[in-house]
Amino acid sequence: MEDCLFCKIIAGEIPSKKVYEDEQVLAFYDIAPMAPVHILVIPKMHISSAAEITAENSAVVAHIFEVIAKIAADLKLENGFRVVSNCGRDACQSVHHLHFHILAGKQLSEKMD
Numbered sequence: 001m002e003d004c005l006f007c008k009i010i011a012g013e014i015p016s017k018k019v020y021e022d023e024q025v026l027a028f029y030d031i032a033p034m035a036p037v038h039i040l041v042i043p044k045m046h047i048s049s050a051a052e053i054t055a056e057n058s059a060v061v062a063h064i065f066e067v068i069a070k071i072a073a074d075l076k077l078e079n080g081f082r083v084v085s086n087c088g089r090d091a092c093q094s095v096h097h098l099h100f101h102i103l104a105g106k107q108l109s110e111k112m113d
Contacts, residue, residue, distance in 0.1 A: 004046060004095070004096070004097050005095050005097070006040075006042050006095055006097035006099065007046055007097060009026070009028065009042075010026055010042070010044050016028035016029070017029040019039050019071055020041075020067055020070070020071055022067075023044070024043060024044055024045070024060050024063050025041060025042065025043060025044065025060070025063060025064055025067050026041075026042055026044060027039055027040065027041040027042070027067060027071055027102075028040055030101070034101075034103060035103040035104060035105050035106055035108065036104070036105025036106055037075065037077065037081070037102065037103065037104040037105035038101065038102070038103055039071060039101070039102040040099045040100070040101060040102075041064050041067055041068055041071070041099065041100045041102065042097060042098065042099045042100075043057075043060045043061070043064060043098055045057065045060055046097055047060075047097070047098040048096045048097065048098065049085075049087045049088060049093060049096060049098055050085050050087040050098060051087055051088065052098070053098070061098075064100060065083075068083055068100065068102060071102060072102070072104070075104075077102075077104045077105075079104070080104065081102055081103060081104035082101075082102070082103040082104070082108055083100055083101065083102060083103075084100070084101045084103065085098070085099065085100045085101070
């Protein structure tokens with residue numbers, strides 16, 4: 001998608017601090033972190049949000065969660081981490097490309113509002 005920020009990052013048009021990359025997935029540090037560890041994990045295939053996950057594209061989401069587990073192990077996030085995906089305007093989805101936030105490195109709030 002030509003106007004998608006994350007598609008431009010995938011294409012190398014916009015730099016990112018990569019944590020992980022394979023044929024299906026890219027993970028990189030968020031430029032506006034909300035926790036000491038804040039990593040975004042995105043499919044290279046453009047899917048606008050969790051609302052667009054289908055039987056045809058859901059395998060990449062399973063792979064993303066495998067990658068999240070690998071990143072957490074590699075970064076030794078033994079005290080835990082949170083995985084969040086915002087979907088739509090009311091959930092404050094700011095980039096309309098499916099992405100998962102890994103948040104860690106401190107005690108996170110129990111409240112999610």
